[in-house]
Amino acid sequence: MDSWVLLVAAYALIWAFVFGYVIWLGRRQAELRREVELLRKAVEGEGGRHRRDQ
């Protein structure tokens, strides 16, 4: 196999892996942020209801 083909394949592989991991990490971060926001609102709602009940 031509050495340039293998060289390009190696570089492409490295970048595909790194970008894939960065994208996965970014999505996970966004997902968790959304969940934190929702749960914070739920906790604040619970707190408000608890205060009203008292």
Place this chain on the structure above:
Amino acid sequence: MIARERAGLVLGGLSGLAMLAAIYMALVYAPTERTMGALQRIFYFHVPVAMVAFVAFGVAFVASIGYLVSAERRWDGLASSAVEIGEVFASLVLLSGMLWARAAWNTWWTWDPRLTTTLVLWLVYAGYLMLRNSVEDEGRRARYAAVLGIVGFVDVPVVFMAIRWWRTIHPVVFEASGVNLEPAMLTAFMVAMVAFLLLFATLLVTRVGVESLADEVEYLRRRVQ
């Protein structure tokens, strides 16, 4: 914006710039090697990727000791983050090495001491990640993982020394007597090394941030229930 996110952005920008410089140095600046030709240029990314995997497992080793000594959750988060990134880089070492081997040795894989010990390293840390997914109890999971994070690191110096301890067909670039590289090749290698270390730092800061977000979700879920 919290300090960690700001640090991640600054490091990300720096590693992006360094990576562009590394690509230029590896593909344009560095001279073509006489025997292997263009294929030798895999070296400028293959070796730094391997070094970064070692650094990542080293961070996990230190953090695992930190966890066993203090039982603080942040050490466990740092160790698991470092292992995950280290495993990504270790996979890249194996794959880019296989592409190089196909052209240089006419085979994708051979049971050479360097290749075998690297595969063992990859398997040990794959086991680490599987262990974390299989233990439910948080404390036990962190303890078991910390022990494996310490024991697994034993293979890192073995991988590094494999080409010095045993007969091998793997090229030896860094020897006790010096570095077997042209000055321009060494410069290209050093630039790539800095770029990959910056990339590792960026990924680690981001991954640790994800870990603390996951902890926050867990804490808030308990409060809601």
